[in-house]
Amino acid sequence: MIKHNKGVRDFFKNDYPKLYLLSGSQIPTDINLKDKSRIGYYWNVLAITWFAINQLEDTPQHPYKTIIVEHCINHVTIKDIANKYKRCAAWGGHRKNEALKKFAETFRQEQIKNKVFPLVEFD
Template sequence: MIKHNKGVRDFFKNDYPKLYLLSGSQIPTDINLKDKSRMVYYWNVLAVTWLTINKLENTPQHPYKTIIVEHCINHVTINDIVNTYKHSGSWGTNRKNEALKKFAEIFKQEQIKNKVYPLLEFE
């Protein structure tokens, strides 16, 4: 299901929905390092995803958390998000790219910190 060297966009488009379904449509709040099964690894990746999302900046200048949750998970268009902040379309595209980059950086740090191996890496 999860392949290394995939982009963050692909992760949210293809892998995140599957992880969410495998979790029983629950967001895990803890990491299990005792069980080495594949299912627990997926559960841990989903937990790291939400640890990462909750560490993202969410200010009017850098609404990274809003963009990831609303656009990547809830499928709200960038234009609808941009209208909330009263900016132009290019502002939204730039913030989206920044949010995806920041997500990838923090995600890797959280995987290492929480010892969720093998590391899921984005291009």
């Protein structure tokens, strides 16, 4: 089986928890381009992460925001999320892949729009 969205999965598994800890366990609500430090960049990446998450569709047909927040951040199983929508686990797996792809696209757009460079690459 080919691993789809491996870079995004790795981001949420490895990088997101570190960014969250570096932020003092708070979610930034703004971008600060004046702070050129490494911590300032990480703060901005975490802010972009949440800007992207909050733009994701969150409907019963496409629960992308729910999947990213509940599965990738809060570690709820895909099976439990699928059960919430009265769907099978395969449906949840497909929605997860779609959610990761949509997150990556939205994240990149937000990073460019907010001029947070260098770009995070999910490849």
